[in-house]
Amino acid sequence: MTQAPTPVRLSAAERRAAILQAALHVFSDGSYAGATTAEIAREAGVSEPILYRHFASKRDLYFACVDEAWSRVRGKLEARMEELGPAEAWRGMRASAMREMKTLLPSLWMQAITEAGEDPEIRRFVRRHMREVHDFFARYLSSVQESGEIPPDRNVDAEAWIFIGGSLLVSIADRLGGPLTAEDFTAIKTERQRWLTGSA
Numbered sequence: 001m002t003q004a005p006t007p008v009r010l011s012a013a014e015r016r017a018a019i020l021q022a023a024l025h026v027f028s029d030g031s032y033a034g035a036t037t038a039e040i041a042r043e044a045g046v047s048e049p050i051l052y053r054h055f056a057s058k059r060d061l062y063f064a065c066v067d068e069a070w071s072r073v074r075g076k077l078e079a080r081m082e083e084l085g086p087a088e089a090w091r092g093m094r095a096s097a098m099r100e101m102k103t104l105l106p107s108l109w110m111q112a113i114t115e116a117g118e119d120p121e122i123r124r125f126v127r128r129h130m131r132e133v134h135d136f137f138a139r140y141l142s143s144v145q146e147s148g149e150i151p152p153d154r155n156v157d158a159e160a161w162i163f164i165g166g167s168l169l170v171s172i173a174d175r176l177g178g179p180l181t182a183e184d185f186t187a188i189k190t191e192r193q194r195w196l197t198g199s200a
Contacts, residue, residue, distance in 0.1 A: 016054045019044045024065050028104055032062055032111040063125055066112065069105045070133060077140070086140065087147040105133075106171035134160045151198040159196055166192070 022044035026035045037058050041051045055061035080089040109126065116123040141156035150156065166188065173180040180188075193199070 012054075015046065015050070019046065019051055019054055019061070020064055020068055023061050024068065024104070027062065027065055027111065028107055032058075032115055037061070059119070059121065062108075062112070066105070066108045066125075066129055069108055070129070073105060074136060081140070081143075085147070086143040087149040090140075090144045090149060106167040107174070109168060110171045110175065130164065134164060137163055150196055154196055154198075162192065 019040065023035075023040045026040050026043055035058070037048055037051055040058075040061070041048045044051070051061075055064060077089065080092060083089075084092065109130070112122055112126045116126055137160035138157045141150060141159055144150050145152065145154065145156055169180070169188075170185065173185075
């Protein structure tokens with residue numbers, strides 16, 4: 001008689017990470033309002049009481065998802081800067097179009113913005129989080145500017161906000177199935193880079 005395999009027991013950190021990954025999937029496929037902790041628990045293969053041991057509420061889990069999505073993007077950028085230097089990493093970032101920055105993170109932002117009008121805690125969190133993202137990109141662009149890749153008369157603080165606005169525009173178009181096409185986004189991206197770098 002074959003003995004059933006012993007279930008693998010996850011550590012608390014591994015269980016939390018599994019719940020977080022499941023929540024990212026559920027939220028990104030749906031919405032904050034529409035997602036339930038029961039659905040997320042099923043996706044993670046845990047019970048709701050186990051989920052609540054790690055996250056006090058759906059809102060806290062959502063905040064953790066936004067922070068995790070940003071941490072992944074930031075980590076990739078920082079690793080690339082460490083490897084290539086700011087200017088070369090910037091050129092590579094433009095070429096790759098930063099898939100996660102243009103899809104997962106802005107999608108989570110859009111959901112949070114929708115809820116922010118009714119929930120002051122979400123409003124405070126989104127304000128803080130978007131300021132953190134802006135400040136990172138402003139510092140990043142400033143280092144690229146110091147390398148000579150961006151002309152000194154360009155306002156990198158404003159450009160960081162424009163970059164975030166462009167990311168939100170991608171999410172809007174994705175959710176609406178238009179009105180902008182891939183060609184529109186390519187044109188927008190090309191024009192912004194032409195202006196920012198001063199290239200013809």
